[in-house]
Amino acid sequence: MLPVLLVLVLAAVNPCISDDDISVDKPKPTPTPYHDWDYIVYSQRWPITGCSQWKEKSPKNTCNLPQDNSTWVVHGLWPTKTGQKGPLFCPSALHFDPEQLRPVMKEMQDFWPNVEANTKPDSFWKHEWGKHGTCAASLPVLNSVINYFKKGLEWNQQYKISALLAKSKIVPNPQGYNISEIYQAVRSATGKNPIVQCVVDEKKQSLISEIQICFDKTLDLIHCNVTGALPDGEILTDCSRKKDVMYFATVPNNASLELEFDEFFGDHEPSIDTCIENYYLERELLKVYRLIKFLMWFTL
Secondary structure (H helix, E strand, C coil): CCCHHHHHHEEEEEECCCCCCCCCCCCCCCCCCCCCCCEEEEEEEEEEHHHHHHHHHCCCCCCCCCCCCCCEEEEEEECCCCCCCCCCCCCCCCCCCCCHHHHHHHHHHCCCCCCCCCCCCHHHHHHHHHHHHHCCCCHHHCHHHHHHHHHHHHHHHHHHHHHHHHHHCCEEEEEEEEEEEEEEHHHHHHHHCCEEEEEEEECEEEEEEEEEEEEECCCEEEECCCCCCCCCCCCCECCCCCCCCCCCCCCCCCCCEEEECCCHHHCCCCCCHHHHHHHHHHHHHHHHHHHHHHHHHHHH
């Protein structure tokens, strides 16, 4: 029981986590009763890795990939309260209707596709609106379905991840890159601290998955750890620091992938003050666990 409890505690305090599984069959969390949030995490995903994750779940799964194979696609705009996850599923009279996206449907299919091809039509967009858009709508500029999705498309064109990386000569290849190179490429291009996330394949390779940048409520770009202060050499990432991160141009055959962190992180959003703080917190929790374990043995 104690090991399980410790794992759950560690999971709860570690904010370097990804958004939910794109599949929407899981039960929804209890709606967050407040529209209180501080900034937006804007996440773009490398669809090659996203497709690999999807195919790993079943050999029958297929993918929607952009015609331009250099395109990073939108995952979502996630309102975030500093030091917390969410808010999520905010009460709203605004309901998702795909007809509202008709004016931008071509752009949605090109730059905000549901990578998981054999799922319900529009399920990904409906999910993103219900979970995140309903909370973002408290901001006047994002106060409708069309405004929310148009802003995501606009940022996709304004902050083209492939172009930002290419400025530092980081392009898809089979050799991979040190995570610090990838991080600093985005940091240099934007002037702000991003978040970089990875998954791990069955060969224990770390694959680039998502790159996130952050905006305040005036939609100005900000550091994703808000203060911008990081210890020397530290970066906001869950990617391996010990081996190169792979940035594949095509879907690898060994499509058995797992999140860099455990599966129970899957339904959370980033809640970043700094990733580094949690390293020290986890060490303290381990000390507490060892003490409890000793006391249980001592009192037998």
